[in-house]
Amino acid sequence: MHAKAVCHVLGHEQLARLGPVMHVRTLSGGAVLYHEGDRARGVFTIRQGMVKLYKLLDGRCQVTGFALPGDLIGLAQDDRYAHSVEAIEGAELCCWEQHRFCGVLNAFPPMKHAVLERSLLELATVQRQLLLLGRKTARERVATFLLQMAARVCRGRPNFIPLPMSRTDIADHLGLTVETVSRTFTALRKEGLIDLGDRRGARVLSFDGLRAVAEP
Amino acid sequence: MHAKAVCHVLGHEQLARLGPVMHVRTLSGGAVLYHEGDRARGVFTIRQGMVKLYKLLDGRCQVTGFALPGDLIGLAQDDRYAHSVEAIEGAELCCWEQHRFCGVLNAFPPMKHAVLERSLLELATVQRQLLLLGRKTARERVATFLLQMAARVCRGRPNFIPLPMSRTDIADHLGLTVETVSRTFTALRKEGLIDLGDRRGARVLSFDGLRAVAEP
DNA sequence: CGAAGTATTGATAGGGGTCAAGCTCGGTGG
DNA sequence: CCACCGAGCTTGACCCCTATCAATACTTCG
Numbered sequence: 152m153h154a155k156a157v158c159h160v161l162g163h164e165q166l167a168r169l170g171p172v173m174h175v176r177t178l179s180g181g182a183v184l185y186h187e188g189d190r191a192r193g194v195f196t197i198r199q200g201m202v203k204l205y206k207l208l209d210g211r212c213q214v215t216g217f218a219l220p221g222d223l224i225g226l227a228q229d230d231r232y233a234h235s236v237e238a239i240e241g242a243e244l245c246c247w248e249q250h251r252f253c254g255v256l257n258a259f260p261p262m263k264h265a266v267l268e269r270s271l272l273e274l275a276t277v278q279r280q281l282l283l284l285g286r287k288t289a290r291e292r293v294a295t296f297l298l299q300m301a302a303r304v305c306r307g308r309p310n311f312i313p314l315p316m317s318r319t320d321i322a323d324h325l326g327l328t329v330e331t332v333s334r335t336f337t338a339l340r341k342e343g344l345i346d347l348g349d350r351r352g353a354r355v356l357s358f359d360g361l362r363a364v365a366e367p
Numbered sequence: 368m369h370a371k372a373v374c375h376v377l378g379h380e381q382l383a384r385l386g387p388v389m390h391v392r393t394l395s396g397g398a399v400l401y402h403e404g405d406r407a408r409g410v411f412t413i414r415q416g417m418v419k420l421y422k423l424l425d426g427r428c429q430v431t432g433f434a435l436p437g438d439l440i441g442l443a444q445d446d447r448y449a450h451s452v453e454a455i456e457g458a459e460l461c462c463w464e465q466h467r468f469c470g471v472l473n474a475f476p477p478m479k480h481a482v483l484e485r486s487l488l489e490l491a492t493v494q495r496q497l498l499l500l501g502r503k504t505a506r507e508r509v510a511t512f513l514l515q516m517a518a519r520v521c522r523g524r525p526n527f528i529p530l531p532m533s534r535t536d537i538a539d540h541l542g543l544t545v546e547t548v549s550r551t552f553t554a555l556r557k558e559g560l561i562d563l564g565d566r567r568g569a570r571v572l573s574f575d576g577l578r579a580v581a582e583p
Numbered sequence: 584c585g586a587a588g589t590a591t592t593g594a595t596a597g598g599g600g601t602c603a604a605g606c607t608c609g610g611t612g613g
Numbered sequence: 614c615c616a617c618c619g620a621g622c623t624t625g626a627c628c629c630c631t632a633t634c635a636a637t638a639c640t641t642c643g
Contacts, residue, residue: 285542
C-alpha cells in the first residue's frame with residue numbers, strides 16, 4: 152500500500168494521532184533491503200524506482216517479481232521474509248515498522264481490507280507466473296513479460312516499456328538464461344514486433360503481434 | 368478456512384444468529400467445481416478428499432496447487448475465479464455464499480485476520496513453486512514435491528505419502544511430462560529413496576536422501 | 584582512452600519432450 | 614471364475630529447445 156493510499160484511507164488527522172509510524176528511505180541501485188529468512192521487522196511501499204524480489208538456491212536465482220511505485224512489500228506470514236529484495240535503480244521507500252503497521256490495520260478495517268485485496272491480486276499474478284514458468288516456451292515467456300510490463304508501467308507514452316532491470320534479472324524472472332532472453336528479444340525485433348533502440352527499454356510496434364506470440 | 372475453524376473463531380451462538388450461511392456439498396472424482404473466469408459466487412473449504420486448482424492454455428495445463436481438508440479456496444480479487452477446480456477423488460466441501468462470507472469477515476475482524484494470514488501463507492507457498500518451476504531440475508522438482516506432500520498429509524503413518532492424483536496431475540503441477548515424472552519416480556525407487564508398492568502413494572525410505580536431492 | 588561490466592551472437596551438447604510400444608490393474612460381462 | 618478391455622503407468626528410442634561454453638560487441642565510468 153502506497154503511503155498516499157494509506158493516507159487516503161486513514162485521513163491525515165487520524166494518521167497524525169498515530170505518531171511517527173512511517174519514515175522514508177532511499178536505496179541506490181544494487182542495494183539490498185532485506186534477505187530471505189531475515190526476521191520481518193518492517194513493511195515497505197515503493198515511492199520511486201523499482202526493486203526486484205527474488206529467491207536463491209545454491210547459485211541459481213528466481214526473481215519472483217518486480218515492485219513498482221505504489222506496491223507494498225515485506226508482509227510476512229510467519230515473521231520471516233519469504234524472499235530477498237534488491238533495488239534495481241535508485242529507489243525511494245516508505246518504511247513502516249511491522250507491528251505498528253499491523254496496529255494500523257487492526258485500528259482501521261478498511262486498511263486491512265485493502266491489504267487483503269492486494270494480497271489476493273498478488274496471488275493471482277503469481278499464479279499466472281506459474282503457468283508461464285511451467286508451460287510456456289521462451290518466446291511466449293518473453294512476449295508475456297513485455298505485455299505485463301506494458302500494462303503496469305506505460306503511463307504517458309503507451310508504446311514505450313521501460314526495462315530498468317538487467318537481462319539477467321529478466322532471465323531469472325522468466326526461468327531462462329540471459330542468452331535465450333537476448334536471442335528472443337532479437338528475434339522479436341527482427342520480426343518487427345518491437346524496437347530496441349534503448350537498451351533499458353523497448354518500443355512496442357505491434358501489441359496484437361505480441362499478444363499472438365504470448366498466448367497462441 | 369475450515370468450517371470448524373470458522374466456528375471456532377465465531378462461536379456457535381454468533382454463527383446461529385447469522386442464519387444459514389453455509390451448506391455442504393459433495394463432488395465425485397473428476398467433477399468440476401468451477402472454471403477459471405467464472406463469476407465468483409462462492410467460497411469453499413475442503414472437508415474431505417482432495418481437489419486440484421489449475422489453469423489451461425490451449426491444451427496445456429498448469430496445476431497451481433492441490434487443496435486438502437481445511438484449505439480455503441475460491442477467494443477472488445476481481446470477482447472472477449483465477450483458476451479452475453476439479454475433484455481428484457470424492458470430495459466434500461463447505462460452500463459459503465460469496466458476499467455472505469464477506470459479511471462474516473467484516474463483522475468479525477479475527478476472521479478477516481485469519482483469512483489474510485492464510486492468503487500470505489498461500490503466497491509464500493506459490494513463490495516457492497516459482498523457484499521450483501523456474502530453476503529446479505526434474506529430479507529436484509519430484510523430490511521437492513514428495514517432501515511437500517509429506518509435510519502436508521502425513522498424519523499417522525509418517526513414512527507413507529498418499530498420492531491420490533494421477534501422474535498427469537503431478538506432471539502438470541511440476542511443469543514436466545508424465546513420462547519424465549514416471550522415469551524420475553523409478554530412478555528414486557532404484558536409488559532406494561522411496562518405495563512405490565501402491566501406485567496411489569509412496570513410502571519414503573530416506574527423508575535425508577530425498578532432501579539432498581530436492582535442495583542440492 | 585582503457586577497463587570492467589553488460590549484452591549480443593555463434594557453436595555445441597544435454598535434459599527433458601515427443602512418439603511409440605508394452606505393462607498393470609481394476610472393472611465388466613460371459 | 615476368468616478372459617477381456619481400457620485407462621493409466623512405465624519404458625525405450627529419438628529429437629528439439631534451450632543451456633552451456635566461448636568469442637565478440639557495446640556502454641559506462643574512472
